[in-house]
C-alpha cells in the first residue's frame with residue numbers, strides 16, 4: 174500500500190508543480206508582453222531625450238559678476254491678474270554659456286510663478302518666490318550641464334498664482 178501511495182503522492186506533486194507552472198506562465202505571460210510594450214513605448218521619447226540638454230538651475234548669486242549681454246529686456250512694465258498666464262519668448266543664439274532670468278514684481282503679498290520651456294520643449298520649473306533668497310522676485314541662473322545653452326526660442330511662462338487686483342512686473346533674460 175505504501176509503495177503504491179508513494180508514487181501516487183509524487184505524481185500529485187508533479188501535477189501540482191505542472192499546474193503551478195501553467196498558472197505562473199499565464200500570470201507572467203501578459204506581464205512580460207506588457208513589459209515589452211513598456212520598453213517599446215518610451216523609445217521614441219528616449220531618442221528625443223538624448224537630443225535634449227540637461228540644465229543646472231540655481232538661484233542667481235547676487236554678487237555674481239560676469240560679462241552679460243541682455244538677450245531680452247522689457248522696457249515697459251507688464252501687468253498680470255489672478256489666474257492669468259503671460260508668455261515671454263526669448264530667442265537664444267549660438268555660443269551662449271548660460272542664461273540669467275529675472276522676474277521681478279516686488280510685492281510679496283502676491284505670488285507669481287515662472288515655468289520655463291526650452292526650444293526642444295523640456296520643462297524647467299515651476300519656480301516660485303521662495304526659490305531664491307529675494308522676496309517678490311524670481312532670479313535664477315540656467316547653466317547647461319555641458320556645452321552651450323540650446324539655441325532657439327525659449328518660452329518663459331509667468332502665471333498669476335495669487336494676485337490681488339493687478340500686479341506689475343518686469344522680466345529680463347541675460348546671456349552670459
Ligand SMILES: [Ca+2]
Nearest residue numbers: 302305307310
Ligand atoms: Ca524670490
